[in-house]
Amino acid sequence: MADENKEKTDESRRRFIKNTGMVAGGVVGGSLFGGLLTSQFQDDSDTQTKNKETTQSLQEARTFFSRKEDFETLAAATERILPKDDEGPGAIELGVPFFIDKQLSGSWGTNAKAYMKDPFYQNRQTQEYQHKDTQQNKSGPNTSTQAPSRTPRYQTRLNRGDIYIQGLRRMNEVSQKKFDNKFTDLEADQQDEVLQAFDNGEINMKGVAGITFFNLLRQMTLEGAFSDPVYGGNRNMMGWKMKEYPGPRMSYTKQVTSDEFVKMEPKSLRDYQS
Amino acid sequence: MAKKLDKVDVVVVGTGWAGGVISAELAKAGKKVVALERGDKKNIEDYTGVKDELRFMNRYQMMQDLSHETITSRNTMDEQALPVRTRDEMMAGTDTGGGGVHWAGAVYRYTPYDFEIYSKTVDRYGKDKIPAGMTIQDWGITYDEMEKYYDRFEKTAGISGEADPLGPERSNDYPNPPLKESRPVRLFKDAAKELGYHPYQVASANVSQQYENPDGETLNACMYCAFCHYYGCDFGAKSDPLMTVIPTAQKHDNFELRTQAYVRRVLYDGGNKAKGVMYVDTETGQEFEQPADVVVLAAFTFTNNRLLMLSEIGKPYNPESRTGVIGKNFNGQMNITFLGARGFFKDKKFNLYGGAGALGGTMSDFAADNFDHSDVDFINGGAIELRQYGEGAITSNRVPKDSPNWGSEFKKNANFYAYRNLTTWYTSAIMSWWHNYMDLDPTYKDDFGDPLLRVTNKYTDQDRNIAKFGIDKCTEIMEKMGADIIDKDEIPEEFDHIYQGGHYAGGVIMGDDPETSAVNNYLQMWDVDNLFVVGGSAFPHFPGHHPTVTIGSLAYRAAEGIEKYLKNGGQLVKGKQEA
Ligand code: SF4
Numbered sequence: 015m016a017d018e019n020k021e022k023t024d025e026s027r028r029r030f031i032k033n034t035g036m037v038a039g040g041v042v043g044g045s046l047f048g049g050l051l052t053s054q055f056q057d058d059s060d061t062q063t064k065n066k067e068t069t070q071s072l073q074e075a076r077t078f079f080s081r082k083e084d085f086e087t088l089a090a091a092t093e094r095i096l097p098k099d100d101e102g103p104g105a106i107e108l109g110v111p112f113f114i115d116k117q118l119s120g121s122w123g124t125n126a127k128a129y130m131k132d133p134f135y136q137n138r139q140t141q142e143y144q145h146k147d148t149q150q151n152k153s154g155p156n157t158s159t160q161a162p163s164r165t166p167r168y169q170t171r172l173n174r175g176d177i178y179i180q181g182l183r184r185m186n187e188v189s190q191k192k193f194d195n196k197f198t199d200l201e202a203d204q205q206d207e208v209l210q211a212f213d214n215g216e217i218n219m220k221g222v223a224g225i226t227f228f229n230l231l232r233q234m235t236l237e238g239a240f241s242d243p244v245y246g247g248n249r250n251m252m253g254w255k256m257k258e259y260p261g262p263r264m265s266y267t268k269q270v271t272s273d274e275f276v277k278m279e280p281k282s283l284r285d286y287q288s
Numbered sequence: 289m290a291k292k293l294d295k296v297d298v299v300v301v302g303t304g305w306a307g308g309v310i311s312a313e314l315a316k317a318g319k320k321v322v323a324l325e326r327g328d329k330k331n332i333e334d335y336t337g338v339k340d341e342l343r344f345m346n347r348y349q350m351m352q353d354l355s356h357e358t359i360t361s362r363n364t365m366d367e368q369a370l371p372v373r374t375r376d377e378m379m380a381g382t383d384t385g386g387g388g389v390h391w392a393g394a395v396y397r398y399t400p401y402d403f404e405i406y407s408k409t410v411d412r413y414g415k416d417k418i419p420a421g422m423t424i425q426d427w428g429i430t431y432d433e434m435e436k437y438y439d440r441f442e443k444t445a446g447i448s449g450e451a452d453p454l455g456p457e458r459s460n461d462y463p464n465p466p467l468k469e470s471r472p473v474r475l476f477k478d479a480a481k482e483l484g485y486h487p488y489q490v491a492s493a494n495v496s497q498q499y500e501n502p503d504g505e506t507l508n509a510c511m512y513c514a515f516c517h518y519y520g521c522d523f524g525a526k527s528d529p530l531m532t533v534i535p536t537a538q539k540h541d542n543f544e545l546r547t548q549a550y551v552r553r554v555l556y557d558g559g560n561k562a563k564g565v566m567y568v569d570t571e572t573g574q575e576f577e578q579p580a581d582v583v584v585l586a587a588f589t590f591t592n593n594r595l596l597m598l599s600e601i602g603k604p605y606n607p608e609s610r611t612g613v614i615g616k617n618f619n620g621q622m623n624i625t626f627l628g629a630r631g632f633f634k635d636k637k638f639n640l641y642g643g644a645g646a647l648g649g650t651m652s653d654f655a656a657d658n659f660d661h662s663d664v665d666f667i668n669g670g671a672i673e674l675r676q677y678g679e680g681a682i683t684s685n686r687v688p689k690d691s692p693n694w695g696s697e698f699k700k701n702a703n704f705y706a707y708r709n710l711t712t713w714y715t716s717a718i719m720s721w722w723h724n725y726m727d728l729d730p731t732y733k734d735d736f737g738d739p740l741l742r743v744t745n746k747y748t749d750q751d752r753n754i755a756k757f758g759i760d761k762c763t764e765i766m767e768k769m770g771a772d773i774i775d776k777d778e779i780p781e782e783f784d785h786i787y788q789g790g791h792y793a794g795g796v797i798m799g800d801d802p803e804t805s806a807v808n809n810y811l812q813m814w815d816v817d818n819l820f821v822v823g824g825s826a827f828p829h830f831p832g833h834h835p836t837v838t839i840g841s842l843a844y845r846a847a848e849g850i851e852k853y854l855k856n857g858g859q860l861v862k863g864k865q866e867a
Contacts, residue, residue, distance in 0.1 A: 095694040101703055122347060129358040129373045131732065168373045206695065213694075232694055240681035241342035248681075257706050259641055259681040262339030265511035266642025266678065270470045275637040275707060287337045 073246060074112045078119035078175060083196075087182045088114060090198045094205050095235040102256035103249075105235055113238030113247030114178075123175035134171045134221075170222040174230060177219075181227030184219050185212070242283045254280040262286045290566055290575035296320040297854065299565055299580035301551045301595070304386025305840045306822040307586035308533035309441070312503065313847035315543035316536070319854065322578060323537070324549040324567055327352075327383030332530050335389070335520025341680030345518045348375035350390045352382040357734040359590055361785040363746040365607060365723065370785070371732050371740065378787045380588050384547060385520075385529040387588065387790050388836070392517035392645030392677065393493030393526055395447050396833035397438050397841075399656040400431035400456050402668075402717075405829065408657060409667055417667060419750065423617055423720045424829050428800035428861075429809040429845075431456050437841035445527035445840065446499040446507045449491025454652040464496045467510065467647050472638050472710050476649040476674035479768035485653045490673065492646035493527040493836075503536040514678020516645035526645065549576075551591075552736060554583055554599040554819065562601070562819045568736070582850055585796075585821045586843070592825040593726050593795040594741040602796075602806055602815050605725050607744075613797070613806045615727050617720035618743055619830040620792030623780045624751045628672070628713035628762030631771025632688050632705050640707045643678025650674075654714070654761055655832055666754040668717035670832030672762055674710060689775045712765050713777075714758025717832035719750050726795045743792075745783050755779050791835055793824035801864035808861035810849025811842060817859055822846045 079085040089111040098104030105111070117123055172180065185208060189197040192211075193204050200208070209228065211217050217224030238247030240257065248254060254261060261280040269276045297319040300307045311323045343349050354375060362369035372378045381387030401408050404426045409417055418424065439459050448464035466489035469477075473489070480487035494510040501507065510525040524531050537543040548570045555563040555577060564579035585592045596602055596614050605616035650673045652658055661667055686709050687693060687701040729742035759776050766774050799805025802814035811826055813819045822843050824835055831838075849860050 096699055097696050099696050099699065101696070101699050125355075125374070127348075127353045127355055127375060129354045129371050129732075131371070133731070135368060135370055168377065169370055209694070235694075236685055237342055237346055237682055240685070241346075242340055244340075245342060254681055257681050257684065257703055259684070259706070262515060263513065266514055266639070267468070267512045269639040270512040270642040270644075270647070270676070270678075271468050272639060273471050276639055283338075283340055286339060 074109070076115055078115045078123060079179075083186075084179060084182045085111060085115065087185055087197050088178070090205065091182070091185065091209060091231060092235045092238070094202065094209055095232055096239055097202075103252045105239060107249065108239045108253050109247045109249040110235055110238035113241070113245055114234050116246050117234065117237075118175040118178055123173065123178075125173040128168070128173075130171070130173070132171075134169055168226075170226075172221050177222055177227050177230060180219055180222075181212075181224070181231070184217065184224065184227075185209075188212075188217060244283050251280045251282055290577045292577045293579070295564070295579040295581070296322050297580065298322070298582045298584060298850065299324065299578050300584045300586055301565060302386060302585070302587035302591070302823070303384050303529060303534060303545065304381065304586070304588070304823075305388040305529055305533070305836060306843045307584070308385070308388065308529035308537070309444070309840055309843035310584055310586055310820075310822060310847045310850065311537040311543060311545075312533040313844065314850060315540040316503075317851055318540075318542060321537065321543045322580070323543070323545045324551055324565070324578070325384055325386075325545065325547045326550040326570070327386075327547065329545075329547040330384040330389070330520075330530065332520070332524055336522055339513070339515040339519070339522065341515075341682050344515070345680065346682060348379075348518075350381060350383065350518065350520070351375050351378070352380040354378060358740060359787075360729045360732050360740050360742045361787075362742070362744055363782055365744055369729055369731075369742045369744070372785060372787055377785065379790045380590065380787075381790065384545070385534060388529045389520045390518050391493070391528070391790075391836055392675075392834075394646040394648070394673075394675070394834045395442070395445075395449060395491035395493060395837045396671065397456065398431070398434075398831045398833060398838050399658075401657040402829075402831035403427045403429055403431050403434065405668070412657065413661060413667075417661070419748075421722050422748075422750065423722050425797075425799050425801075425804055427809070427828055428798050428805065433809075434838075434841060434845070435459055437844040438837065440844050441837055441840040444501050444503065444532055445493050445837075446495045446501055447491050447493060447527070447837075448496035450489050452488055452652050453486040454655070454658055462491055464499055467492050467494060467496050467644060468512070470639070470643070470647060470676050472640070472674060472676050473647065473649040475710070475769050476712065476765065479765050480649070480651050480672075483764065483768055485651045487649050487651045490646050490648040490650045490675070492644065494521075494644040494646050495525055495527055501532060503532070505532045505535055507531055510644050512642050512644050512647065512678065514641060514643045514680070516643070517677050551587075551595060552598070552738065554585070554595055554601060555579070556599050556601050556816070560815065560817045562816050582818045582820065582853065584846070584850065585819070586823055589793050589795060589823060589825045590726075590741050592821050592823055594728070596796060596806075596821070597728050597741070598738055601819065602813065604727060607723060607725055610722050613804065615725045615795045616806075617794040617797050617828050618724045618726050618745055618792070619718045619720045619794045619827065620745070620787075621715070621718055621789060621830055622745075622792075623784050623786060623788075624747055624755050625670070625716050625718065625791075626713045626789070627716075627755050627759050627777035627779065628711060629759065629766040629777065630686070630709055630711040630775045631766040631769060632773040632775075633708045633710070633770070634772045636770075637707045638710070640676065640679050640684065643676035645677060646675075647677070648673050648675035654758070656717075664753070664757060666750045666757065668719065668754065668832055670714045670716035670754075670758060672712055672714055672758070672765065674712050688773045710766075710769070710771070712762040712769075714755070714762055715832050715834065716754045716758050718830040719748075720794060720829045721748060747780075747783055752779050791824075791830065793827035793830055793835065796821045796825040797828040798826040799828060800861075803865065808859070808863070809845070810852075810860045811846040812849055812853065812860055814859070814863060817857065818853065820846050820850055
């Protein structure tokens with residue numbers, strides 16, 4: 015019995031590693047998951063930044079997600095949205111799951127600046143609204159400065175943190191139903207199928223549409239990969255390096271007037287402020 | 289129990305461009321002025337060294353905290369309006385300087401056609417050109433009368449630009465030369481020229497060189513740092529109220545700025561005089577009554593409307609009978625405007641991480657009535673723009689429409705196209721209609737139990753037709769620019785209740801007839817002599833250009849009116865009926 019369980023766990027660890035593209039050179043230690051999310055990639059990164067990384071690792075613990083399983087599901091899902099591949103690091107390596115955990119435990123996750131007074135109408139209109147195509151370029155004079163996908167009209171009593179908890183558990187239910195297995199234990203293409211079902215608006219949730227959860231997940235995955243590393247994602251500015259994004263600077267006058275693309279090593283907010 | 293304060297000459301609600309200009313002018317004239325701002329006290333240091341995309345652009349640091357108060361929204365009168373709950377769906381500035389601090393800085397004057405839209409449309413095309421139910425009207429002021437106020441505002445703000453080759457007459461050039469031309473801007477201009485159009489550089493409040501304005505305030509040269517629109521400027525190079533009119537007012541002891549002052553009512557008990565305002569200090573909860581000889585509402589469109597309605601001033605607009613004025617002609621540029629074409633370039637890579645709020649190219653060939661509308665099924669027009677705001681790494685994840693938006697393929701395309709996509713859009717005008725209006729919501733309340741403002745807004749064929757026209761023109765230009773993949777924007781079926789961009793107006797509209805307008809051309813209320821309502825709320829329709837400079841210029845006009853009123857009293861303009 016015990017052995018069987020162990021085997022199953024090993025199998026799922028292997029699959030997790032495979033799905034998330036973390037096959038090369040990883041150390042599978044006692045606390046497998048923590049290891050995966052933190053120390054494993056020190057090989058890839060600049061050894062000079064090792065001290066920095068240690069500090070960063072101390073900041074990587076769950077403060078919003080109490081259940082480890084929810085967090086693992088989250089990590090696996092973000093990794094499918096931005097997988098590790100030839101292009102560069104994936105969501106886990108970039109620290110996206112911890113970024114999301116931190117964001118959800120703060121004012122964003124609790125909808126502190128949103129109008130959350132009753133009544134919340136959860137009728138066909140609002141449900142359908144949330145099913146609308148969110149990829150259409152939301153217009154307005156600021157179109158080009160918006161995050162690429164956003165939650166459509168928000169009419170739910172759930173705050174963003176609630177939506178995540180419910181959504182991730184719903185993801186596991188759907189995985190069980192479709193493939194008789196937990197989300198984290200699925201093959202990559204099976205995981206994609208589950209996510210696609212959310213993206214297509216096929217999955218119902220309680221008090222919110224499944225697509226709303228998916229959009230939030232997608233949006234925050236991108237935010238975690240490409241926001242300043244101060245928030246816990248974009249680890250070591252690897253997201254910015256991948257995108258050739260130079261970060262906050264005093265001036266781009268020269269670059270703006272240059273006809274050639276100017277590539278620069280990124281600088282972070284910490285560099286900028288010091 | 290409200291604490292009664294000493295009377296002042298002028299109390300101003302709001303400290304954005306409108307309230308800022310009025311505060312500065314009346315403080316300079318020696319009047320005792322109190323400005324009330326519901327947001328926090330901010331100065332330029334609050335925006336120094338904080339270039340952070342997530343915080344400002346995705347978490348909306350500078351926008352109104354909606355947990356206390358928002359609006360509700362619906363498309364038609366028979367629907368239940370729902371609150372606009374999150375800042376993803378609402379863009380209203382707050383804190384000292386208001387929306388004037390986070391603005392991009394694109395500067396356009398409105399055209400002679402827009403100020404006299406009704407008369408000029410009828411003159412050129414006949415009455416039938418205006419469809420039934422479209423409630424456009426002349427603004428009660430002409431471009432020629434507005435010119436000196438535009439000139440004044442442009443000098444205060446140090447606007448940097450070149451004259452529009454198709455634009456109306458100007459008494460002076462812009463006080464500063466235009467911003468530099470980037471490669472994308474040049475590509476746009478060259479394509480437009482080849483097609484026979486008249487492109488020029490967008491005039492900008494990102495100041496092109498160090499400049500001292502007539503009030504002695506200094507603005508620095510723009511660094512094209514890209515953290516501009518949605519942000520305050522790190523370098524004092526974006527002209528905003530914090531760098532100009534607010535410090536000008538603050539040089540005078542007779543001016544006082546109170547922040548965290550949430551105005552709940554205009555004190556009014558009938559007749560033709562308001563007595564002052566009632567506000568709450570949101571730090572202590574203490575209520576205050578601030579009496580004043582002149583009350584100026586210079587807040588955002590929504591607040592100006594709501595305060596009048598809550599204070600029962602003026603005749604509320606009734607869409608059934610189509611009578612009354614307060615709340616009438618809601619108009620704004622939302623998801624059916626700023627549509628166009630996005631081009632993806634396989635072999636061109638631009639430095640798009642740099643830019644400035646108003647860095648861009650534009651053209652007026654299809655603006656206002658600059659082209660013949662005899663054969664098109666809409667009136668008015670807009671600018672076609674290409675803007676280089678400068679983009680953060682979260683924003684620059686655009687991929688062609690037919691490519692997936694998550695997974696490996698997405699990641700590859702998002703990286704590849706990060707600096708290889710440009711967009712052109714049409715800043716189309718929005719006409720006003722009898723069915724688009726504002727009133728008080730019967731269900732939802734703010735923290736104090738006061739009803740929220742309710743917006744009822746839907747699109748018409750005019751909106752869809754003008755949008756389609758613009759998308760086609762933008763596509764033509766994008767093709768000329770040599771894009772490999774062109775995604776044309778789609779025309780939305782209906783208004784989606786996303787109040788993005790801050791361009792919403794009307795409700796306390798100006799005009800020359802008290803039957804159909806709330807304020808005269810000094811923005812003085814017809815009904816209440818000592819109440820001036822200043823801001824986008826005065827626009828009877830939304831012309832096809834960015835609004836800020838007209839709001840600032842109208843504020844100069846209103847300030848002149850307030851001085852006149854303080855001297856002589858009474859109505860400054862004779863209404864059409866009486867005349
Ligand atoms: S782009 Fe120019 S005006 Fe805008 S924030 Fe940067 S320096 Fe200021």
